[in-house]
Amino acid sequence: MLTKPSPSDWVKAARFYDTEVEETEYVPLARFIREERRALREIVGSLGPDLLVLEFGSGTGRVLLDLISHPRVGQKIGLAIGIDISPSMIAAAREKRDIYRGRNFQKIVFLHLNALAASAVFGGRKIDLASVSRANGNGPELVRAEGRIVPRCKRVVISALNTIGVFDPRRKSAYLREMIRSAGIGGTIVVSSFDRTAFARYAGELYRSVPAIIEYTGTISPFMRNETAELSKPGYYSRWYDHFDLISTLKELGCSEISSRKLAPLGNIILARSKST
Ligand SMILES: C[S@@+](CC[C@H](N)C(=O)[O-])C[C@H]1O[C@@H](n2cnc3c(N)ncnc32)[C@H](O)[C@@H]1O
Numbered sequence: 001m002l003t004k005p006s007p008s009d010w011v012k013a014a015r016f017y018d019t020e021v022e023e024t025e026y027v028p029l030a031r032f033i034r035e036e037r038r039a040l041r042e043i044v045g046s047l048g049p050d051l052l053v054l055e056f057g058s059g060t061g062r063v064l065l066d067l068i069s070h071p072r073v074g075q076k077i078g079l080a081i082g083i084d085i086s087p088s089m090i091a092a093a094r095e096k097r098d099i100y101r102g103r104n105f106q107k108i109v110f111l112h113l114n115a116l117a118a119s120a121v122f123g124g125r126k127i128d129l130a131s132v133s134r135a136n137g138n139g140p141e142l143v144r145a146e147g148r149i150v151p152r153c154k155r156v157v158i159s160a161l162n163t164i165g166v167f168d169p170r171r172k173s174a175y176l177r178e179m180i181r182s183a184g185i186g187g188t189i190v191v192s193s194f195d196r197t198a199f200a201r202y203a204g205e206l207y208r209s210v211p212a213i214i215e216y217t218g219t220i221s222p223f224m225r226n227e228t229a230e231l232s233k234p235g236y237y238s239r240w241y242d243h244f245d246l247i248s249t250l251k252e253l254g255c256s257e258i259s260s261r262k263l264a265p266l267g268n269i270i271l272a273r274s275k276s277t
Pocket residue numbers: 021056057058059060061062063083084085086089113159160161162163166221223
């Protein structure tokens with residue numbers, strides 16, 4: 001049974017998100033999430049060892065915690081960094097990580113988008129991480145991260161559960177460009193997203209306007225506050241990418257070795273290699 005968090009209780013609000021996602025009774029979404037988790041484990045497991053895994057829009061850390069705590073996949077990861085714009089999501093992710101404290105838990109950090117100021121985290125340079133740490137008053141968290149970044153390690157940058165779908169269409173390319181830049185030369189980009197055609201066909205009723213979400217959860221993230229007007233427009237989801245748009249945008253941005261697999265029935269997971277020169 002879901003409980004409604006009070007607007008000020010952000011950690012609960014973010015937990016509410018987990019319940020909603022992980023325990024959804026909505027069959028198409030449940031299947032998508034199950035298959036996405038399996039695919040991400042497979043992909044990351046096949047790319048390691050010594051991977052630097054970045055997740056853009058890591059939310060409550062569902063995906064990264066799943067990867068890092070998996071016995072075989074977790075050991076392929078040198079460091080996992082989740083970045084999000086919502087402080088409540090970051091707080092919930094850190095709390096979950098600290099409660100978990102299991103295998104490999106020291107190899108995972110969650111940072112607010114501000115910290116990325118430092119193109120730093122994304123550049124993967126130790127010195128920048130240290131300065132980000134001071135600037136954000138998050139010393140211990142980032143100091144732990146520092147030193148674990150292997151300068152020449154392989155990178156994989158993940159966007160999971162349709163995070164790209166929450167962006168204004170005008171900003172989607174910028175988001176992908178940032179993923180590619182962060183993946184570094186020859187890095188891997190993994191985008192899991194709903195396909196607008198499949199979504200409309202199988203799960204149109206899952207779409208909820210932002211005011212409806214706020215009424216339901218009693219809270220609103222800073223991201224949503226800025227984007228409310230845009231997201232609330234009827235038919236917003238119909239402007240999500242379809243599979244072919246996403247692939248051609250990645251090609252235009254210079255990615256190679258692009259492949260995709262269907263996550264039944266709502267969307268796809270697309271794998272691309274960033275520029276190798
Ligand atoms: C659909 S949720 C997915 C969360 C997570 N990837 C998962 O699989 O559970 C989208 C997340 O992206 C975050 N987000 C939205 N805009 C962002 C931005 N510009 N930069 C970083 N994170 C952002 C939101 O706060 C939210 O946590």
